[in-house]
Amino acid sequence: MATIISLDPRVTRMQIDPERKDPLEPKPELDQxxxxxxxxxxxxxxxxxxxxxxxxxxxxxxxxxxxxQYARRGQTVNxxxxxxxxxxxxxxxxxxxxxxxxxxxYREVSAYMVRNKVExxxxxxxxxxxx
Amino acid sequence: xxxxxxTDLCYRMADDELILAHRHSEWTGLGPLLEEDIAFSxxxxxxxxxxxxxxTIMHDLGGEPDADTAAFMRDELKMRCSHFVxxxxxxxxxxxxxxxxxxxxxxxxxxxLVRSSVxxxxxxxxxxHGELKYHLYHAQTWMVQLGANGNEESHARMQSxxxxxxxxxxxxxxxxxxxxxxxxxGIFIGEAVAQQRxxxxxxxxxxxxxxxxxxxxxPIYGGxxxxxxxxxKPLLDEMTEVYRIDPSAEW
Numbered sequence: 001m002a003t004i005i006s007l008d009p010r011v012t013r014m015q016i017d018p019e020r021k022d023p024l025e026p027k028p029e030l031d032q033x034x035x036x037x038x039x040x041x042x043x044x045x046x047x048x049x050x051x052x053x054x055x056x057x058x059x060x061x062x063x064x065x066x067x068x069q070y071a072r073r074g075q076t077v078n079x080x081x082x083x084x085x086x087x088x089x090x091x092x093x094x095x096x097x098x099x100x101x102x103x104x105x106y107r108e109v110s111a112y113m114v115r116n117k118v119e120x121x122x123x124x125x126x127x128x129x130x131x
Numbered sequence: 132x133x134x135x136x137x138t139d140l141c142y143r144m145a146d147d148e149l150i151l152a153h154r155h156s157e158w159t160g161l162g163p164l165l166e167e168d169i170a171f172s173x174x175x176x177x178x179x180x181x182x183x184x185x186x187t188i189m190h191d192l193g194g195e196p197d198a199d200t201a202a203f204m205r206d207e208l209k210m211r212c213s214h215f216v217x218x219x220x221x222x223x224x225x226x227x228x229x230x231x232x233x234x235x236x237x238x239x240x241x242x243x244l245v246r247s248s249v250x251x252x253x254x255x256x257x258x259x260h261g262e263l264k265y266h267l268y269h270a271q272t273w274m275v276q277l278g279a280n281g282n283e284e285s286h287a288r289m290q291s292x293x294x295x296x297x298x299x300x301x302x303x304x305x306x307x308x309x310x311x312x313x314x315x316x317g318i319f320i321g322e323a324v325a326q327q328r329x330x331x332x333x334x335x336x337x338x339x340x341x342x343x344x345x346x347x348x349x350p351i352y353g354g355x356x357x358x359x360x361x362x363x364k365p366l367l368d369e370m371t372e373v374y375r376i377d378p379s380a381e382w
Contacts, residue, residue, distance in 0.1 A: 033164065054166045057276065064272050067265065068170035 036062035037087060039080040040070050048080050059083070133316050136309030137249060138193040139211070140319055143307060143355055144240065145185035146212035149202055150363070151233060152178035153370050154220055163223055170269060174230070177262050181237075184259075188251045203374040207364050213354040215299035217363045224288040225296065227277070231270035232300040235336065238263050239328045240319075248317035271336045278340030286341065294345050301350030304329070 006012050016024075033055040039048035051070045056062035062081040071079055090097070105111040155175035162168025186198035195201060215233065220226045241263055244256040277285040304326035313319040320328075334344060353359070 055164055056166070058280070060272055061276060064269055065166040065170055068173050069166055072173060 033057050035084045036066070036081040037084055038062075038066040038070050039082070040076060041078040041080075042075055044077050046077070048078070053084060054081070056081075132192075132249065133309065133312045133318070134193045136307075136312040136316065137318055138189055138195060139307050139309050140313055141185045141189045141193075141252075142211040143213075145182045145189075145201075146210050147216050147233070147303070148178045148182035148185070148237075150210075150212045150366065151216040151229075152176070152182060153366060154216060154218075155226070155230070157220055158223075158226065171226075171230075174266055174269065177259075177266065181255075181259060184255050188249075188255065192249070192251065199374065200378070203371040204378065207359055207367060208357045210357065210359065210363065210367070211355055212359075212363070213299070213303045213305065214351055214360050215296070215303055215354075217354070217360045217366065218299060219362055221292075222288070224277070224285075224292040227270065227273050228289065228292040228296050229300075230266075231274050231336075232296055232333065233303070234263070234266045234270045235332050236300075236303050236325070236329050238267050239325055239332060243320040243325065243328075246317075247319060252318070267336075274337060274342065275340045278337070278342040289340075290342055293342055297345040298348045298351045301326070301348060302352050302354065305350065305352040305355045307355055 034057075035053045036056055036059065037053050038051050040051045041048045054062050054065045054069055056065055059081055063079060066079050066081055070076075100107075152175045155171060155178065159168065159172040159175070162171055182202065183198045186195070186201040189195040189201070190197050196204070215229065218225075218229070241256045241259065244252050245260075247253045247256065274289065277289045279286075281289075304322040306322045307313070310321050310323075314321045319325075337344065
């Protein structure tokens with residue numbers, strides 16, 4: 001009798017014979033419904049925030065199901081659903097366009113050590129008053 | 132106020148909600164897709180909440196037992212649910228059709244109860260209006276989706292489930308013992324008027340579904356008088372199993 005050490009796929013790897021003749025079948029397309037991205041508005045006038053996605057055959061059902069997934073608890077004013085295919089985005093290999101120039105520290109908030117200056121000013125003032 | 136008439140009405144409504152909530156909850160974890168599983172389970176939970184609220188009203192106004200005792204300690208003969216909610220789930224098509232036909236009726240009842248002379252009932256009707264509206268929207272969207280926007284199989288399944296459900300759905304409107312008193316005291320519109328409004332709303336909501344409403348069908352009565360299908364007893368046994376081990380336990 002074989003003993004299974006663990007059902008965790010990171011521990012017990014699937015034994016796929018690299019020599020096998022028949023290639024593994026890819027999953028058929030549209031094995032699941034398409035997805036819709038869900039945007040949640042918590043207060044009137046607030047931005048709609050992206051909260052996740054739902055599987056659905058069309059916009060109407062996506063909105064219907066999004067209501068129970070993302071607006072059952074807490075306050076909700078409205079929801080948007082957007083077909084994931086309609087989201088236009090950067091390619092993964094183009095992430096370098098977001099690279100910043102690290103030497104231009106003055107463009108970052110963290111470069112301004114205001115707190116240190118305030119502390120120094122306070123210290124100087126206290127010393128001045130005791131003299 | 133006619134307490135006897137009010138209690139009879141509330142038990143009929145509460146038992147329908149309680150038993151259908153249990154049937155719906157049997158889909159939890161087995162729904163056709165994750166999102167629908169969650170939505171349907173949460174609708175079941177809402178129904179359970181409606182039953183609890185009705186039991187509490189009877190407890191406060193009619194001196195009936197508290198909600199837990201009313202829900203878990205009555206046997207079959209004391210139950211006033213219609214046969215419609217007792218039927219096993221079958222496949223998802225039947226569950227959706229039952230959800231639709233029941234929720235249209237529920238919507239009609241509670242919309243009328245907003246103007247009930249019994250203040251706590253009218254308040255409850257106002258409180259749950261939004262939930263009922265979502266349940267109706269959920270049910271109708273699926274009826275139209277699978278009736279008109281699905282394929283031949285989905286249409287055929289929905290139509291046959293609708294035909295199967297219809298005589299039982301009509302049974303929801305089996306008159307109670309105190310119809311005249313309920314109407315005279317302004318507590319409820321009565322089953323005959325409720326059924327008429329239900330028929331009109333079902334027809335309106337199914338307009339774009341391409342599904343045909345069955346005609347000339349005899350209703351299946353009995354539930355409101357304590358006569359039930361063979362499906363109710365096993366359901367009650369399962370539902371009350373844990374509670375009855377120790378009814379005095381603190382939860």
